[in-house]
């Protein structure tokens with residue numbers, strides 16, 4: 439039943455920020471009598487949809503939900519009260535809500551009403567599904583994912599800068615899917631100049647991430663796909679007073695332009711946090727990727743590795759200079775996983791939070 443909750447919750451991937459992904463199932467006499475998921479911030483919570491479907495049959499039933507029912511008045515009223523009012527006998531919870539406004543209060547409210555509560559069911563899967571929400575709550579920043587594609591000899595382009603395509607169709611399809619789950623995708627000016635990317639999820643009805651360009655100089659081509667196609671919203675972040683005429687042109691083309699000082703990954707993440715973002719995908723070149731890592735703006739790394747060798751002594755690599763001089767300084771990835779994607783290999787891992795923030 440908890441797996442079913444996670445399946446329902448995933449239907450809203452990429453659409454709930456700043457809220458978590460939540461699914462709920464109500465079971466009575468071995469049969470599902472109500473289901474729901476949280477579709478979007480401002481909309482009812484998953485539990486409410488499940489309770490609505492179950493109606494009066496919810497009395498004496500069991501609710502399964504991957505996140506503790508809320509116990510506060512936010513954009514919506516507390517689910518704990520709705521669960522108590524509906525007369526449920528038992529609630530099975532995947533994980534406690536790290537939101538300080540909830541943080542065990544929902545469970546305590548249910549128990550005080552005589553409802554049996556079981557917690558920690560499929561806890562690891564529940565934590566992983568909402569890793570961005572948890573990170574946002576704990577660190578007051580969106581969850582950063584660095585994704586890159588490289589050859590087996592560690593190059594993201596040839597000596598001359600040519601990079602299309604390193605990986606095959608299956609890996610590229612997986613990246614489109616990944617973009618659909620993230621709230622923003624960030625590149626630097628160099629990527630716009632060299633690759634002219636579209637940065638959408640390629641899905642007809644979206645969701646698409648907000649496409650963010652960090653550019654100190656605004657030396658960007660007027661004809662870039664990002665502003666010549668209305669495929670998804672675009673935000674250009676630069677420093678105060680840079681090229682006001684080009685800024686005006688971008689705004690005229692429907693691009694949002696924001697000035698930040700200093701223009702650093704840390705500052706950009708704080709800005710995106712304030713806008714309510716949960717997850718940010720770094721699809722940038724090596725220089726910006728290194729800055730993002732050093733600023734603690736990357737929590738997870740997704741490396742697509744193509745089984746080919748391109749060579750080249752000046753061919754770029756995915757992460758630029760981190761200022762390390764000895765191998766023991768290298769950042770070890772944790773919770774490593776790998777799997778084939780078509781003819782390529784995807785390696786996933788997490789940067790240790792303490793080690794990275796000590797670089798700041």
Ligand SMILES: Nc1nc(O)c(N)c(N[C@@H]2O[C@H](COP(=O)(O)O)[C@@H](O)[C@H]2O)n1
Nearest residue numbers: 460476483484506507508512513514537
């Ligand atoms: N248990 C649970 N189910 C859902 O469907 C949810 N969206 C949440 N979210 C929790 O409540 C906060 C948002 O409240 P409002 O949507 O503003 O009322 C969110 O931060 C989570 O703590 N929980």
Ligand SMILES: [Zn+2]
Nearest residue numbers: 483508516517
């Ligand atoms: Zn709720």
